[in-house]
Amino acid sequence: LLIRGSVGMQALIGGSVDYASAAGSIIAAGVRGAPVRLVLIVNSKPQFDLVGQPEIKSVQQLKGKVIGISSRGGAVDLLTQLILTHHGVTPNKDATLIVIGTPEELATALRTGRIAACLLSPPRQLILYREGFNKLAYSGDYLTAYPSGGIGATVEKIKTNPSEVLAFVRASLKGLQHYTQNRAESVDNISKYLGIKDLSLAGEVYDLHVSRLGGLSYLDEAWKRGAIDFTKKSLGVTKEIPPSQVFDFSFVEKALGRSKN
Numbered sequence: 001l002l003i004r005g006s007v008g009m010q011a012l013i014g015g016s017v018d019y020a021s022a023a024g025s026i027i028a029a030g031v032r033g034a035p036v037r038l039v040l041i042v043n044s045k046p047q048f049d050l051v052g053q054p055e056i057k058s059v060q061q062l063k064g065k066v067i068g069i070s071s072r073g074g075a076v077d078l079l080t081q082l083i084l085t086h087h088g089v090t091p092n093k094d095a096t097l098i099v100i101g102t103p104e105e106l107a108t109a110l111r112t113g114r115i116a117a118c119l120l121s122p123p124r125q126l127i128l129y130r131e132g133f134n135k136l137a138y139s140g141d142y143l144t145a146y147p148s149g150g151i152g153a154t155v156e157k158i159k160t161n162p163s164e165v166l167a168f169v170r171a172s173l174k175g176l177q178h179y180t181q182n183r184a185e186s187v188d189n190i191s192k193y194l195g196i197k198d199l200s201l202a203g204e205v206y207d208l209h210v211s212r213l214g215g216l217s218y219l220d221e222a223w224k225r226g227a228i229d230f231t232k233k234s235l236g237v238t239k240e241i242p243p244s245q246v247f248d249f250s251f252v253e254k255a256l257g258r259s260k261n
Contacts, residue, residue, distance in 0.1 A: 012036060012154060019151050019168060024075060026152035027231050030246035035155040037248040040169050042149035042176060044214030044223065047121040048076070048139040050083055054132040056116060059087035062136075065116035068100040068109050075146070076119050078234055079139045086142055121148075122205045123196060130201075140212060145226025147218065158248060170255040180210055216256075219249055 009029050012020040013036065020026060026038045056062065062084065069077045081091040089095050100109045106118040107128065117136060120128065129135060139146070151172060158165055179186045183206060191202040217223050224243040232241065 009034070009036070009152075012152060015154075018157060018164075019153055021149060021151060023147035023150035023152070024231075026150070027147065027227060027246055028235060031228060031231050031235060031237055031241050033245070036152055037155060037158060038147070038150055038152050038246060039158070039165060039248050039251050040151040040172055041147045041218040042172075043209075043212060044147055044216075044218040045144055045212045046079065046139040046146040047148055047209070047212055048079060048119040049121075049125040049135050050080070050117055050137040050139065051110060051120050051125045051128050052117040052134045052136045053110070053113070054134060056136065057134060059083060059089060059136050062117055063089055063094045066096045066098055066114070068106045068115035068118035069097050070101060070103070070106065071099055073234055073236070075230075075234055078230065079143060079146070080119055082142050083137045083139065087137075122208055123194060123201060126201060126204050126208065140214075143226075143230065144214070144217070145223045146230060147227060162251075166251045166254055169251040173252070173255050176213075180213070216252075219252065 008017070008020040008022050009025045011017045012026075013029070013034060020036075023038060023041055023043075026036055029036050030038065050059065052062070056065070067080060067084075069080055071077065077097065080097065084091050084095060091097055098115070100106045100115065100118070103120060103124055106115070107120060107124050109115045110118055110120075110128065110133065111131075119139065125133075125135065151169060153165055183203075187199060187202045187206045190196065190205055191199055194202070194205070196202045196205065218227075221243065224247055228241050228243065228246060232238070
């Protein structure tokens with residue numbers, strides 16, 4: 001089922017679905033104390049590029065410009081501010097951040113000149129690059145602990161049916177391995193799933209995605225802490241959150257034969 005992240009979390013907690021794939025929403029729910037855990041991550045690195053108008057060649061040139069975001073305090077807002085600050089552009093002082101909305105609306109605002117730049121993920125930024133827009137920065141160079149895509153389950157599911165969770169995680173890891181090792185088939189699937197008729201564009205989406213998967217870095221404690229800290233900032237949470245409240249990667253460890261149990 002295709003469900004938006006926040007709605008998917010409600011469905012997961014309510015028992016309408018057994019698993020959810022919106023990693024960011026699952027981490028946010030875990031940080032808030034909801035009885036859910038992220039058990040697998042597909043992309044441990046962010047997928048966003050900061051895309052600018054054709055005449056803008058660097059982040060520094062965004063001084064005095066208007067930049068689009070999807071919402072206040074969300075991941076896109078914080079990532080945008082992180083990139084700007086790193087390049088000496090103070091958010092909402094040197095550059096104005098305005099809420100535009102969905103990725104499609106952000107891309108439209110960029111095309112019409114309403115904004116000078118915004119963060120976009122595949123395939124949108126690749127399409128815009130073909131139209132003459134510029135890549136100003138890759139968000140993963142500024143924040144490495146940011147997941148997109150994964151598997152989340154309730155604590156109850158993990159406790160009552162661990163064999164099913166393990167089977168799901170093991171199958172997902174095998175599928176991910178097949179995806180990365182079979183480019184032609186994967187490009188064809190991307191073309192069909194995303195409705196991209198241009199196979200060369202679908203190939204660009206695949207190559208970019210594979211280059212940004214991030215491997216198993218999410219198993220490291222530093223990665224978990226980084227992801228939690230970023231989410232806490234977006235939610236305005238200040239109290240300490242242990243990784244065990246958000247993640248349970250024991251199934252990944254077992255599937256990979258790394259478990260000590």
